Amino acid sequence: MTAPDAAGPTAVPDGETARLVRRPAVASSVVALAAGAVAVSLVADAPLQREILRLALVGVVAFGIGGRLARHGETALSALGALVALGGGLVVLVAVGQAATQPPQFIDRIELLPGIVGLWVLSAALAPVRFRWSRALIDVGTGFVFLGVLVTGVTQGAGTVALLLAALGAILARDAAENAVSVGGQIGVQRGARTVRAELAHAGVAASVGVGAIAVALGVARLGVDGLPFGALVALVVGSAVLVLGSDR
Amino acid sequence: MTPDIAALRRWIGRLERPERTAVDRGPQRGSATRTDGGGTAEPASGTDRPSSVRWTGRWRGIAAVALLAVAIGVLAERPSLLLIGALAGAYTAYPRLTATPDPDLSIRRELDPASPADGERVSVRTTITNEGDAALADLRVVDGTPAMLSVSDGSPRRATALLPGDEATIRYELRARPGRHVFRPTTVLCRDASGSVEVERPLTAASSFECEAEIPTVPLRAQSGHHPGPLVTDDGGEGVEFYSVEEYRRGDPANRIDWRRYARTGELTSMAFRTERLAEVVVCVDARPASYRAADETEPHAVALGVDAADRIGDALFDANHRVGLAGFGRHVSVLPTRSGRDHASRFHQRLATDPAFGLDPPETARTVEREGGAAPSRSVTGDGPSGGGAGSDETEPLDTQLSRIRAEFGANTQVVLISPLCDDEASRIAQRFESGGTAVTVVSPDVTAAETAGGRLARLERAQRLSALRNAGIPVVDWTPAQPLGAAMTAIVERGR
Known part of the structure; x- marks a missing residue:
């Protein structure tokens, strides 16, 4: 067995060329999946939802790791990886089925379902199923996670802080996943290509910006924005968004 | 990426290309002096070097x-x-x-050993230091490995974050091949913390090393000319090596009459020897965009291999006192008439090293496109050289014109050593066109096909068919697997020819 690491690239036998291996970078991929999982678990806070989510997460992680292994150079390992990915996919399907049927209330189901599907698609993007599809799959996957957050916001299934943190998780998941693809495409994940420091720095700065923004938003909310007419608040938020949009970058 | 940014980038690209060529080519290939491998340092502050800025569109949605x-x-x-x-x-x-980063970096490179033997591993340590006052959140470095060498261990690529004064070291090993190897400029991609803007900048640490090259035996085709020389032909006449015995005809020189046989039998016979002639050889490199193929991104592409082979074939031919010319076609055409002598040999090597026709930087079209928020790929993405030849691609002559310019240089006794990876049918057509024009052609073909994918196997099969088609047409082909020394491949065909 020449592979030191399940998710790692092919070890290079002596005398052969070290090839450039293009896959989403590992550290950012892990950060992205973790952020996505946190986002979903924050909005799905009922005990039954959490239970289903745990099952789904096991499946999603197995799917991701199995997918990585399946693209491994060695036949035995890739066969094992394909099996693990298949098993993980089945577990996710079971979880999806449970999420669609078991929670007694309809809103509990629609809070959870997009999140599970989104995480699955995200792990497919980062495995990757196919490197060229990664960015599209990331958009779809994190879009589903964010959809779950919006639905929860409408159903008022979670508190304001939890909702904000969940939205932050979805945004961070997309940023980290995009970064994983970008680093993995330019630097690669072959042995010897060290990228962890840059990836973690990127994710850390993005997270701190989000945390700061949440603090400001909550602070403003505490100031008694409730007293303002709702329409004025809307106008403010829309106005600021348009301002920022106008400065194209 | 929106069209206006694409246009902007093309515009920036046009602006910087001639300059970049001037910056990179000078120290890279032009100078014949060898800088010592043991840690050549050149502080490269970014201000005087061209760099390009791209928006990645990361946060657009x-x-x-x-x-x-x-x-x-x-x-x-x-x-x-x-x-x-x-x-x-x-x-x-x-x-x-976040501000657009303006990286102020210095680079130094250490090689060990400085002059390796063939096949030995050279460990490379490239250190990048952040000389500026600002922290660089996302710095991606692709070291410019020599075009001819492949990485045997580690990776010349790294991403890191650098605080002011910090340094990052990239360690990897190269497998040495014969020849002189110059490191290409290191590409640095620096993104701001948000990842929305990317600054690309080449950093040059001019280091090189040399590896003893063995001179191959070049299989020349028997073809008679007029000047006596070292090429042994299939014509009977004056010479050293016995060729045939013929019945005496009036006018045969008396010193070729086999007097012993005359004493024994009373028949007059004259002996013929293999005539030895001087060969006129044009070494011709196929540098069409289609030939910039490599078995893998970390492997040298076929034109780099071809230029290296031309260099060594030229050496061998000059050593044997042949008259040697040089030609290259593709994006540019270059013709050097056949001559012999030391001055001409150095002109030959100079031309091979500096002429844009033999440029080692692949054309834009030969690169794979990777989406980065729609941004076009940079050379770092594929690990290829900077796009030095791209500037002149607009004024490329048609291939036929190029070939006829090359053919115009051929004399009646010229033969051609055509170096081509035979990646497409056009390559074998060119060989056949030369041959049908009365010029003896020998094809030296570096094999850059890969067997990993179905497409690669198809390409390999197609190339094998082209090889056998050429051999059937009477054109000898040297099938050269770059891992094997060129000399061995050449010798194999010499033995087959006898």
Whole structure:
């Protein structure tokens, strides 16, 4: 067995060329999946939802790791990886089925379902199923996670802080996943290509910006924005968004 | 990427290309002096070097997300969704909070051993130091490995974050091949913390090393000429090596009459020897865009291999006192008439090293396109050289004109050593066109096909068919696997020819 690491690239036998291996970078991929999982678990806070989510997460992680292994150079390992990915996919399907049927209330189901599907698609993007599809799959996957957050916001299934943190998780998941693809495409994940420091720095700065923004938003909310007419608040938020949009970058 | 940014980038590309060529080519290939491998340092502050700025569009969609959250919040009257809108709005502003990085970096490179033997591993340590006052959040470095060498261990690529004064070291090993190897400029991609803007900049640490090259035996085709020389032909006449015995005809020189046989039998016979002639050889390199193929991104592409082979074939031919010319076609055409002598030999090597026709930088079209928010790929993405030859691609002559310019240089006794990877049918057609024009052609073909994918196996099969088609047409082909020394491949065909 020449592979030191399940998710790692092919070890290079002596005398052969070290090839450039293009896959989403590992550290950012892990950060992205973790952020996505946190986002979903924050909005799905009922005990039954959490239970289903745990099952789904096991499946999603197995799917991701199995997918990585399946693209491994060695036949035995890739066969094992394909099996693990298949098993993980089945577990996710079971979880999806449970999420669609078991929670007694309809809103509990629609809070959870997009999140599970989104995480699955995200792990497919980062495995990757196919490197060229990664960015599209990331958009779809994190879009589903964010959809779950919006639905929860409408159903008022979670508190304001939890909702904000969940939205932050979805945004961070997309940023980290995009970064994983970008680093993995330019630097690669072959042995010897060290990228962890840059990836973690990127994710850390993005997270701190989000945390700061949440603090400001909550602070403003505490100031008694409730007293303002709702329409004025809307106008403010829309106005600021348009301002920022106008400065194209 | 929106069209205007694409246009801007093309414009920037046009602006910087001639300059970049001037910066990179000078120290890289032009000078014949060898800088010592043991740690050549050149502080390269970025200010005087061309760099390009790209927007990746990483956060472009976030404004739509913000507005979506606000819209739903308004429709459903949920203040918490408005707050989500505010959070997403903050990320819309995020790329504007970070400044476009202006990396001030220095680079030094250490090689061990400085002059390796063939096949030995050279360990390379490239250290990049942040000389500026600002922290670099996302720095991606692709070291410019020599075009001819492949990485045997480690990776010449690394991403890191550098605080002011920090340094990062890239360690990897190269497998030495014969020849002189010059490191290409290192590519540095520096992104701001938000990842929305990317600055690309080449950094040059001019280091090189030399590896003893063995001179191959070049299989020349028997072809008679007029000047006596070292090429042994199939013509009977004056010479050293016995060729045939013929019946005496009037006019045969008396010193070739086999007097012993005359004493024994009374028959007059004259002996013929193999005539030895001087060969006129044009070494011709196929550098069409289609030939910039490599078995893998970390392997040298076929034109780099071809130029290296031309260099060594030229050496061998000059050593044997042949008259040697040089030709290259592709994006540019270059013709050097056949001559012999030391001056001409150095002109030959000079031309091979500096002429744009033998440029080692692949054309834009030969690169794979990778989407980075729609941004076009940089050379770092594929690990190829900078796009030095791209500037002149607009004024490329048609191939036929190039070939006829080359053919115009051929004399009646010229033979051609055509170096081509035979990646497409056009290559074998060119060989056959030369041959049908009365010029003896020998094809030296570096094999750059790969067997990993179905497409690669198909390409290999097609190339094998081209080889056998050429051999059937009477053109000898040297099938050269780059891992094997060129001399061995050449010798194999010499033995086959006898």
